[in-house]
Amino acid sequence: MVLNPVISKLSGKLVVLASSSPRRLEILRNAGLRFEVVPSWFKETLDKRLFKAPHEYAVETAKQKALEVARRMPVKHLKTPDIVIGADTIVTVDGMILEKPVDKQDAYRMLSSLSGKEHSVFTGVAIVLCHEKDDDEVDYQLIDFYEETKVKFADLSQDMLWEYINSGEPMDKAGGYGIQALGGMLVEYVHGDFLNVVGFPLNHFCKQLDMMYNHCSFINPEKTESVYDSHSTPILIEQKDTSTSIPRPSSPSASPLHKVRQHRESEANINSLSKQDAGEIKLHNSETAILRSREGAVIDHSEPQKGDLELIYELMDGFKASKALFTASKFCLFDVLHKKPGLDAEQIAQEIKASVKGTETLLEACVSLGLLKTRDTTGRPKPGFENADVASCFLRSDSRFSLNAYILHCNDTLWPVFSHLESAVREGTSQRGKVKASTEICQEAKLRFMHAMHSSAKVAAAAVATAFDLSSYKTACDVGGCTGAFAYELTKTHPNLSVAVLDLPAVVEMSGPFQRQHADKRVTFKAGDFLKDELPKADLYILVRILHDLSDEKLHILLRRISDACTPGCGLLLSEIFLDENRSGPSRGLLQALSMSEGKQRSAAEYSRLLKGHGFITAQVKHTNNLLDAMLCTKA
Numbered sequence: 001m002v003l004n005p006v007i008s009k010l011s012g013k014l015v016v017l018a019s020s021s022p023r024r025l026e027i028l029r030n031a032g033l034r035f036e037v038v039p040s041w042f043k044e045t046l047d048k049r050l051f052k053a054p055h056e057y058a059v060e061t062a063k064q065k066a067l068e069v070a071r072r073m074p075v076k077h078l079k080t081p082d083i084v085i086g087a088d089t090i091v092t093v094d095g096m097i098l099e100k101p102v103d104k105q106d107a108y109r110m111l112s113s114l115s116g117k118e119h120s121v122f123t124g125v126a127i128v129l130c131h132e133k134d135d136d137e138v139d140y141q142l143i144d145f146y147e148e149t150k151v152k153f154a155d156l157s158q159d160m161l162w163e164y165i166n167s168g169e170p171m172d173k174a175g176g177y178g179i180q181a182l183g184g185m186l187v188e189y190v191h192g193d194f195l196n197v198v199g200f201p202l203n204h205f206c207k208q209l210d211m212m213y214n215h216c217s218f219i220n221p222e223k224t225e226s227v228y229d230s231h232s233t234p235i236l237i238e239q240k241d242t243s244t245s246i247p248r249p250s251s252p253s254a255s256p257l258h259k260v261r262q263h264r265e266s267e268a269n270i271n272s273l274s275k276q277d278a279g280e281i282k283l284h285n286s287e288t289a290i291l292r293s294r295e296g297a298v299i300d301h302s303e304p305q306k307g308d309l310e311l312i313y314e315l316m317d318g319f320k321a322s323k324a325l326f327t328a329s330k331f332c333l334f335d336v337l338h339k340k341p342g343l344d345a346e347q348i349a350q351e352i353k354a355s356v357k358g359t360e361t362l363l364e365a366c367v368s369l370g371l372l373k374t375r376d377t378t379g380r381p382k383p384g385f386e387n388a389d390v391a392s393c394f395l396r397s398d399s400r401f402s403l404n405a406y407i408l409h410c411n412d413t414l415w416p417v418f419s420h421l422e423s424a425v426r427e428g429t430s431q432r433g434k435v436k437a438s439t440e441i442c443q444e445a446k447l448r449f450m451h452a453m454h455s456s457a458k459v460a461a462a463a464v465a466t467a468f469d470l471s472s473y474k475t476a477c478d479v480g481g482c483t484g485a486f487a488y489e490l491t492k493t494h495p496n497l498s499v500a501v502l503d504l505p506a507v508v509e510m511s512g513p514f515q516r517q518h519a520d521k522r523v524t525f526k527a528g529d530f531l532k533d534e535l536p537k538a539d540l541y542i543l544v545r546i547l548h549d550l551s552d553e554k555l556h557i558l559l560r561r562i563s564d565a566c567t568p569g570c571g572l573l574l575s576e577i578f579l580d581e582n583r584s585g586p587s588r589g590l591l592q593a594l595s596m597s598e599g600k601q602r603s604a605a606e607y608s609r610l611l612k613g614h615g616f617i618t619a620q621v622k623h624t625n626n627l628l629d630a631m632l633c634t635k636a
């Protein structure tokens, strides 16, 4: 690796260091890097317990610091950086993460815990590459890494420690010492990169730049898909969740929810701006707010902002898009075109037994939504219609990851419920009861619900089943496990595991056809009520999509029963949509809440607290980038 040519790759670019640490500044300046310093406003309050390993905490903090600056600069500084660098250094000893001491006593506690021992210093680094697009939006690509250095302290007497603390040096430093100054006297040896202990792993950083600029094509946005969209869930290069083999078809047009998310993000920017600069905001009337940035630029929000109108139109049309998808699925359009690609509108109308005019309109709408295509990949017109990749993957009824049954459930069950949303909001009750049904239709609806759960479970199950190492568990009980879709995926992934699926008698009775799709005898079914009947004995209990829909009363009854059935060391695998900590997303979870009857959506921390109340300690949390997130807890 040649050092200078790597650094020189950044000359002419607006490089920003999202940190005010004088030590990081000095390391990077000494290496010849030219950059601006924009300290991050990200509050370092991530819950350390939610991270599997200390370096993940440092990397996540670095990432959030860098992203906060990358997102703020176009709004606040009215310029978009090319690269933002974030870093976070922590010290770990005896499984504890030490950051900066809050006072002298805290510094004493930290330094005495390091005395005579070897500890690790981790620096997490995030490099955010910002690509301005034609429409003024910004795409972000994220590269992160960490470096570990081992440091051994000599045995330190109380007097030495206090003398060092009284020098004032420990206060702004992770672990309470600075190796480059007086603190160097406390150190017996260092294994690894010394500069990493000072605050920035320069060598690893340069290697990373070398890889990015000299050996990799991904930093060119033209060549590859964006790895981190400015407004979507992060998909990290190094931590990309490949646990599921579900293809990720690229979306030809942004969905309405995608737009909501984008809007939410920009709102969040403005919110943080208004909080930070409270003194500089003038509210003229309820509709007009003028925000004055520190540089004096004025953003007038009485005028429509770029993308606002588009967002509103997208939202107004959202129901039309959903209904077009539902109708095409009802007519088995995607199955027809799978069997006979290239049919024209008239032939398709004949196949689906519908009018030519209506079919043609539906086909064109589906093309505009990116579900069908009329052209080949070179853009040449092709006669007739065929499935887009996304439809082949998710919309055919016979594809491995078919969501067809879930879509039909959305149409037949959820759509009518949502048509009562107004009264639901007014009355604060679920409107499910308003959608009356005869017993026969009830049976049909139940089966449709089971198919819906089964199809969406097949899409989500692999990501949940592979989220954690479950090899220490031998027997599991999937509480409310419905058709067993998760149970079968779990036994496939974990060869030593057998799973008992517990569900209501009516559901178990109807689960025969789903069971016959699998030959795995390690999955058994037990009919029972999880609120009343004895729970099957197991060393791992599984709750997938159960807790969010239960009233507080039922939820505590169920958790108490599971807790009573568990001996210390037993596991609890929870899978739900985890809300962001500030409850501002994801929309998928918050929109689902609009049709829920008794329950509520929660964040990972909220679930964690809830389970702690029943004696379960959260060991790991995984945001899967799939339909459902997951959390593994252990009975204390």
Ligand SMILES: C[S@@+](CC[C@H](N)C(=O)[O-])C[C@H]1O[C@@H](n2cnc3c(N)ncnc32)[C@H](O)[C@@H]1O
Residues within 6 Å of the ligand: 453, 454, 457, 479, 480, 481, 482, 483, 485, 486, 502, 503, 504, 507, 528, 529, 530, 531, 543, 544, 545, 546, 549
């Ligand atoms: C939302 S579904 C989730 C199914 C499955 N865990 C999944 O994610 O695919 C809820 C499941 O809990 C079952 N269930 C609801 N109340 C129950 C009870 N009191 N006892 C047993 N099962 C119950 C339902 O029959 C249904 O199969």
